[in-house]
Amino acid sequence: MENQKKRVVVGMSGGVDSAVSALLLKEQGYDVVGVFMKNWDDSAEDSECPAAADYDDVRSVCAKIDIPYYTVNFEHEYWERVFRYFLEEYKRGRTPNPDVLCNKEIKFAAFLDFAKKAGADFLATGHYARLERRNGTTYLKKGLDEGKDQSYFLCMLSQSQIERAMFPIGELQKADVRRIAGEAGLSVAKKKDSTGICFIGERKFKQFLQTYLPANPGDMKTLDGKVVGRHDGLMYYTLGQRRGLDIGGSKGGTGERWFVVRKDMENNILYVSQGAESELLFSRALVMSGMNFISGGEEKPGFDCMAKVRYRQPDQQAHAEKCGEGVYRVEFAEKQRAVTPGQYCVLYDGDACLGGGVVDEVIF
DSSP, X not given: OGGGGOEEEEEEOSSHHHHHHHHHHHHTTOEEEEEEEEOSOOTTSOOSSOHHHHHHHHHHHHHHHTOOEEEEEOHHXXXXXXXXXXXXXHHTTOOOOHHHHHIIIIIIIIHHHHHHHTTOSEEEOOOSEEEEEETTEEEEEEOSOTTTOOGGGGTTOOHHHHTTEEOTTTTSOHHHHHHHHHHTTOTTTTOOOOOSOTTTTTSOHHHHHHTTSOOOOEEEEETXXXXXXXXXXXXXXXXXXXXXXXXTTOTTOXXXXXXXXXXXXXXXXXXXXXXXXXXXXXEEXXXXXXXXXXXXXXXXXXXXXEEESSTTOOOEEEEEEEEETTEEEEEEEEEEEOOOTTSEEEEEETTEEEEEEEEEEEEO
């Protein structure tokens, strides 16, 4: 088969998605090599996603489908290109998304470079996304499983990155991926999906962050200035957050749930509200920087689109207007809840992901 001439390096995580990706490529006649990326040193930590256990699963899968497998260590690159940024954003009181940056800087940069040096024609991963190559340009499209689509996390990839990429399970539903794995006798067929940021695992987020950043406690106030409690440090909270405020029994309260509505970084105050959600949580527009257009071309001055400000959010009608180099103002047809600086705003045209940028300012 023609595909036998093409070598594909598959990023193997130890999960069912990458396992089935490797299996499908092998069945299609490609020369497949499995590679496990180790991006975080969890050897001295009580973590629920230890690399050793995941690597054992990779080894089992690769042996079953009869492909060679290797491991590559990107701990240094991850620390310098992703984790430092992660910490700096939290210091600023923002809420970063390291998974997006990991795809841009590690999986489709450091790892892609590794794959090229290994003689690979393509790099494949288990993302639920699709690619369409048309007239010399590669377009990123949503995965067909709406509940699993991961195009959001790939919004910062460039044309040169995705033209060497493959997403073998992008056309499949998750249930079909598990079925294929089970029929092939893969040991990870029923393995639980990983959630959250892998270097944190199942540990409490606040406890993890305290390991790297000093806490700076301060007052927790209502919008009219009444002190209702103390916060542990603004970096531990995000807009719209309801859990973990520890003020449920505050005197004078209504008994309803509290939620975060604003952070005052200058005065180290966390503002909260109770009951009906405050208008301060709903914004009509945002300004994002570093806008990346995946398929290249000149930046458009203005255009209608659909947008997401968080993963799994339904597409929202919006209009994007250029207001600087790589800077866009995105205005929504309906106000959006808890748009958070540091997160990514991702733009779509139908099922095509145009790209995205980092939310810098929220406009009410």
